[in-house]
Amino acid sequence: MWTYCTGVSITSGKRMDHAQRDKLSELVEELTTSGEPQLNPNKLKEVKKICKVSNDYIEHFYHLTMTQLAQEHAEIRLSAFQMVSELFTRSHHFRVLLVDNFQEFLDLTVETDSDEPLPPPKEVARKLKTVAIKTVQEWQTTYGEAYKKLALGYHFLKQVKKVDFHDVQARTLAERKREEERQKRLERIYKDKVEKATKEMEDASEEIEECLTEINNCMKLLLPAEFDLSDLDTSTPANNSTASVSSVPNEKASTSSDLDEQPCCSKDLELQREPKNPETSTATKTNEEKEEEDPSDEDSDMEDVLDEDAFIRNTGLISHKYSLDLNLSTDLKLKETEENEAVVNTMKDLHKLLSTKHLPVVQYWVQVFTKAGVPEPLLRRAIDFKSSLERALQKHEDLHIDYKARHRRVMKAPEGSDDDDDDFEEVPEKEGFEPHIPDHLREEYGLEPSTSVASKKPVQPQVKCPATGASHTLSRPRKRATDEEQDPTCAAATLRLFKQRLLPQPPSTSSAAGGHVDPTYQASDPSEERDKAPVIPFGLDLYYWGEEQPTAGKIIKNSSQHQFWVPNEVEEEVENKELAAQMKSRYITFAGRFQPVKHRCKTPMPNGALCERQDRVKCPFHGPIIPRDELGKPTNPEDSVRLEKEEWKRREDQPDWRDPELMRDIELATGEDLGSSKTFGKGKKGKGKDKKKKYPNLSDLKKGVNTSRSRLGKKVFNPSSMRRVTDVMNKMDKLKHAKFANQFNYALN
């Protein structure tokens, strides 16, 4: 640039005012480095004013702008381009100059040369390109005829670079082509995928459908026919098994007498429905279904109607405006039993198959189809599959099937063998607690004949009978039951215990029936403590807990190490204290609890603030943390004395002439940099800040470089670390050479 300027001044020095020219350069630089999307109109006007004076200024301006256009910064280029376009419409001379070098101009603004892309920042570069293309088109329409090269350039852009001047994106053909190719490739991939998926669907659809039908049938088998699965979601069906009456206590009390007289089996219902009167209770009980599913709403409605008369008659309560809240759980609970075992098993398998195999596949199909945009029927079919699968799975969820823990079963002996008068009856092998006990064995276990909890059988007829006899004494089986319950070895006792624990408010009858100290209470106490106790890993010390060990920590030591040659049988026993201790003791590390640091360093800093660091013991900048007041002065006098001493010592370390204040004075006087800011200013001012940015308005190109990669790169590739690495590698190399020096193979290289 400068060489050119001198050239200009030589050729046209007499016609060009030096001051004006300098001002023009200054203005151009200011305008181009402003970094703003629009030029400052006042400055631009001034530029135009200068340029208007003579062609020499225009020439000078042309060269200035061309150098600015060549800068590797899109903002500078954009501003320069705007100035160029301003002058282009004004001056013929400028047009001649610019058109003469139009190739370069296009290179710098429209990016005609793919090897020289526009410089960052990207958005500005894109804007520059679009603006430039638009402007070139405008120029072409106004000046295209007059300036041949302009027309040529326009045609070049249009026909060779295939710039679509109407396209706002102003993409060149190559870019468009690339985009197209990418699209095509994607399409091809999708097509392949779709084809594959369609084929898969063809193959698998039958299987899936089969699965679906099967699982649906299973469900139908498990649930009664009238129980429509689709109603599940509407939460209408009542479930009497879980219905608990949360009515006012007095009502409960009034009915409790009835309950007392109820047969034992009804009490054994896991979750008891509190009947309002015996009649209704029987009515309900008859309605009870296999799976303890319960009658729907209608039933309960009917009940209510029935209630009205019976209620008064039976309870003697005149008002029947008691509010009765029924918590009707919508959940179905299905338990696996022997009868439905096969069905449930199949269903389980099917469920697994559907959820792990079919559903993901179908989801994948849907995904592929939606992405690739296939004809609708295909997609619809896939979606249908998906929804039906999901529905089936949902149904399955709703059933809440309680799968039995799988256990091995021994096949029962054939019927004939039963007749043998064997003392021992063959029983199914049991592992621990048996959730289900066959009816014929119940008595043996001390259980009531029927537990409706587990079985899905209709309630035994004897359930009904006690309803008539209100003041029925304990029947024989009942008596026996209570007896057995007393016996802790009997299963009945355990069951009872469970029941009691399960029911938080045991009915008052239970205590009457039991008549013994509630064992649950005693049991619960240690268990609570157990919860609190810490869990420690098992070790040797626990293994020998409470035992005295004669051999603890003793090691038999052979005095001779020889393999064959054994001296006299001298076995020396050495006692190892450490080992012995290990046998008997246990280390428990006490980590303590983390306590956050509350104090601050509070050392006064050069900027007037106090150090905010919260180190526990020592601040990395200001040494050990000592108590300080709000101004940052040490509260302990000895601390302040020590600090002062340290300060003195540091001062003394620095030679006199490096006293920063003195140096600053000298610097001011001489105007030379002695490095005063370096010596002491380290903590005060960042070094980088001193260096003024040349053009603060331009966006910083280097800022974008601050990525994790670049930061890592800075660390990894800095010279010292590189040197370190090479040193280590050289050393390793050398080691290898030293080790294998006597092998010719390594000695050579």
Place this chain on the structure above:
Amino acid sequence: MLGFLTARQAGLDDPLRLRRAESTRRVLNLELNHDRDVDRIHSNGINTIDIEVIEGRYMLSGGADGVIVVYDLENNSRKPQYTCKAVCTVGRSSPYVHRFSVETVQWYPHDTGMFVSSSFDKTMKVWDTETLKPAEVFQFEGNVYCHHMSPIARKHSLIAVGTKDQKVQLCDLKSGSRIQVLQGHRGEVLSVRWSPRYEHILATASTDSRVLVWDVRRASGSLFSLDQHNGDKSKASSEAVNTAHNGRVNGLCFTVDGLYLLTTGTDDRMRLWNSANGKNTLVNYGKVSNESRKGLKITVSRSCSPEFVFVPCGSSVAVYTLHTGELVTMLRGHYNNVDCCQFHPDYQELYSGGKDCNILAWVPVVRPPDVEEEGTAAKGGSQATVNPAFEDAWSSDED
């Protein structure tokens, strides 16, 4: 000019002198002329152009799209504005069109009724200009980079063909067969040229950095190979063979009198050789940027007093004086690499074709009327009346 005219009138000067002076002046004033256009037919880069020497009227061009176009250069409209029309075209719709890029086209030196084109589709076709059908098609094993017919040959009608193969082939138009093979190169032959002085002398340039000069009557081998160091073994770096360049040699051109041979190579150098003995004249042209992987068509001016060389150089055409190596000017007008240029000897015009699909005509600037009294101001005024686009348009608020 007036001096030359009076001297000519008085018979003091050789008639050649005036002619030379004027043509030199014209060549020095070559400029992209606003009035002269060449039809844009090619949809891809232009690889080669050739102007016939009989009338100087028709120009052939071959493009990278395989299309061959014949232009009429003569302006009969009596207006300064003229667009060179395409007379006929072997377009993509033609059944005889070259399938791939046409690398070289050349008029038959003695008649415009025939021309020869060679292409990357491994063929060379001899065309009948009237019917635009190939009269003869030569098939080769590799891409054909170049071919050349001797402009002065009377005793033979051979076409030298440089292909991807190392051998230079000689095709005889009389028999329509390949009659001879010149062996010697070790790389692709990028350029071949017959001497305009001796009809049996042929120069060939190849990617093996060598330029060989042949006498086609001699069967045993080349006459000599050009050596850039003139046999100075100390400079030649341990190579046994003589090299003309330190890269591919892709441009070859005899001067009009055939005494000198110009070569360009991808080492960005241009060299001038004495064609009689193969000595390097050591003219320094400076750096002549050259990145072409194919042949480059350079040309020299005719009947100027210092002769000029026109070399495609990036996106411009460089003009050098032949014997001093001085860069006269750069003709900048193309927007992409220039591949070929051709000098029109009668009108001192230059036509150049480049990858930007343009054929540009560089026409000498007409001497401005030497009318003293009107001065420059009037000139500016008259220009302004001619074209309003040349006017300055300073708005009034900028004072």
